[in-house]
Structure formats: structure tokens, C-alpha cells
Amino acid sequence: MNQRLEVQAVVFDWAGTVVDDGCVAPVAAFRDVFGRRGIEVAEEEIRRFMGLAKKDHLRALLRLEAVRLRWRAALGREPGEEDVDDLYNEFVPIQRAVLAEHADLIPGVEYTVLRLRERGIRIGSTTGYTSEMMEVLVPEAARRGFCPDAVVSSSDVPEGRPAPWMCYENALRLRVFPMATMVKVGDTPGDMEEGRNAGMWSIGILEGGSVLGLTRVQREKLPELELERRMGEAEAELRRAGAHYVLRRIDELQRAVDEINQRLSQGECPCQ
Known part of the structure; x- marks a missing residue:
């Protein structure tokens, strides 16, 4: 049957x-972690990859040509995997700190x-x-x-x-x-x-x-x-x-x- x-x-x-x-919470955290390096990331750029695991999200942002140009202008070099790790390690406590508010x-x-x-x-x-x-x-x-x-x-x-x-x-x-x-x-x-x-x-x-x-x-x-x-x-x-x-x-x-x-x-x- x-x-x-x-x-x-x-x-x-x-x-x-x-x-x-x-x-709102992820957008704020991503903008914060990049902003600490003098790099502005637009809300539209962040939302483009929303839903990905957060480390994958950071990688995706760093692949955007516009973000790479701002990174080079601010830091004088191309972003690499070590930067993904550094960003992520900073991102986690920033994100945790704002979750309760949202x-x-x-x-x-x-x-x-x-x-x-x-x-x-x-x-x-x-x-x-x-x-x-x-x-x-x-x-x-x-x-x-x-x-x-x-x-x-x-x-x-x-x-x-x-x-x-x-x-x-x-x-x-x-x-x-x-x-x-x-x-x-x-x-x-x-x-x-x-x-x-x-x-x-x-x-x-x-x-x-x-x-x-x-x-x-x-x-x-x-x-x-x-x-x-x-x-x-x-x-x-x-x-x-x-x-x-x-x-x-x-x-x-x-x-x-x-x-x-x-x-x-x-x-x-x-x-x-």
C-alpha cells in the first residue's frame, strides 16, 4: 500500500x-569589520551574498572588484586568504555582540x-x-x-x-x-x-x-x-x-x- x-x-x-x-545584524557587523581597516563596503554589496556561511561571505566580498580596489587603496596590496582569516576572527565577536539587539x-x-x-x-x-x-x-x-x-x-x-x-x-x-x-x-x-x-x-x-x-x-x-x-x-x-x-x-x-x-x-x- x-x-x-x-x-x-x-x-x-x-x-x-x-x-x-x-x-540588519549581519550588515552592521560586516561594515564594522571592514570599516576598522578604512574600507567602506556598501549595504548592497553585503546583501548580495547574504545567507552564506560568514567566512564564505567574507571571501565573496573580497572577490568583488570594487571592494578589491578599495582594499588596495586603503592598504596598498591585494587581499589574500590570511586577510579572510583575520577578518573572520574579528568578525565573530563583533557579530556576537550585536545579536541580542536583533x-x-x-x-x-x-x-x-x-x-x-x-x-x-x-x-x-x-x-x-x-x-x-x-x-x-x-x-x-x-x-x-x-x-x-x-x-x-x-x-x-x-x-x-x-x-x-x-x-x-x-x-x-x-x-x-x-x-x-x-x-x-x-x-x-x-x-x-x-x-x-x-x-x-x-x-x-x-x-x-x-x-x-x-x-x-x-x-x-x-x-x-x-x-x-x-x-x-x-x-x-x-x-x-x-x-x-x-x-x-x-x-x-x-x-x-x-x-x-x-x-x-x-x-x-x-x-x-
Whole structure:
């Protein structure tokens, strides 16, 4: 007898998806660590690689020609792997120091997780933060109402996003199989690629996310037409990265899960 497949687990990203509306904390830390060397890195440049493991993010920034030019102008030489190590060693305490300030839940998260659990769906999570950083963020988020069943950081696996290892580790810890019954929810292209590479359904979130790059206050101040234009651009970017669905807000997730269950019942899988 064929078993009816339904969604068994939802794996959330952290910053920009469940906490830190606008994904502000990583931007501030990256700008700080470069600024200490007299090098300005634009927010747009930083957000381009959001979702990667933080050391990979630093490498990616140093590969940008514009950043390399500023580095040479400030320091008189090309950046190398030793500089990546030095930047990273400075970055970790800077990032840890600001995480507690950016641990408030994005509106709709607590309600959404509650509803998922009422349906018997397990809650996992992945992050580009390291386990050392998550030692700060996890208890802060728990005090605010978000306590996933599994927390897997980029330092817990051989390679961060877009590799699938954090999602596979979630499957192990949550004891969920097949991967087609798991959903990855995030706010960056790396999240979408991570879910796709793991054989999961990938769902992008716009409001609060890094691709949109606006806090709630900034969204409220923006003219409606301009906000819709930016929303459209952000949605297109997430879809290009492989998103099966793109939602404006996280509290729309229940309907997407219902639709995924319908597609699973018809024999569809995320790889199609």
C-alpha cells in the first residue's frame, strides 16, 4: 500500500526570516569589520551574498572588484586568504555582540510555528551564523517565543549554503524522510538553493528579508508603488534562485503547506 505523503517538517532560516526584521545584524557587523581597516563596503554589496556561511561571505566580498580596489587603496596590496582569516576572527565577536539587539521575532512567526506544530509538523532551522554565534541568539529567540526542534549552523557541517548539508542534518535530528516531505523557508537566494539541493520545497519570504532589505519602519515609510516595485524585484530574484513559492509574509505559510500537500498527493516532488 502506498503511503500518503504530507509535509512533516519545516526548516526555517534565522536572520531575516524569523528574527531581525530587515536582516540588519549581519550588515552592521560586516561594515564594522571592514570599516576598522578604512574600507567602506556598501549595504548592497553585503546583501548580495547574504545567507552564506560568514567566512564564505567574507571571501565573496573580497572577490568583488570594487571592494578589491578599495582594499588596495586603503592598504596598498591585494587581499589574500590570511586577510579572510583575520577578518573572520574579528568578525565573530563583533557579530556576537550585536545579536541580542536583533533577536526580536518578525511579526507572524510565533503564530505560524504554533499552527504548524498543531498539525504535527516538526520545526527545524539552518543559519549562516556559527554555533558560537547561535549560543547568543538561540536563548534570546526562545525568550521571545521561537524554539525550534533542531538548530543547525554552518559550523556544524562540512560546508554551508548552497550545499544541502544543514538540511540533511535537520532531517537526521528531526527523523524525517523522505526529503520531499520537508520545506525550506528563507529570505535569500542561498536559502532557496539550499532547499533545492536537498530535494526539499523552497519558499521565499519577502517582508523582513534581506533581498528586500527593508525594516518594518522603512517599509511603512516607503510610497506604496515603490514598495510594490521592490517587492516584485525581490520576488523575481528568489524565483531565479529556485523558489517554488514566494510569500509576502511568513503568516501566509499555512496556505503554501496546504498546496504542497495537495501536490504531494498528486505524485509531484520538489525536483520537478
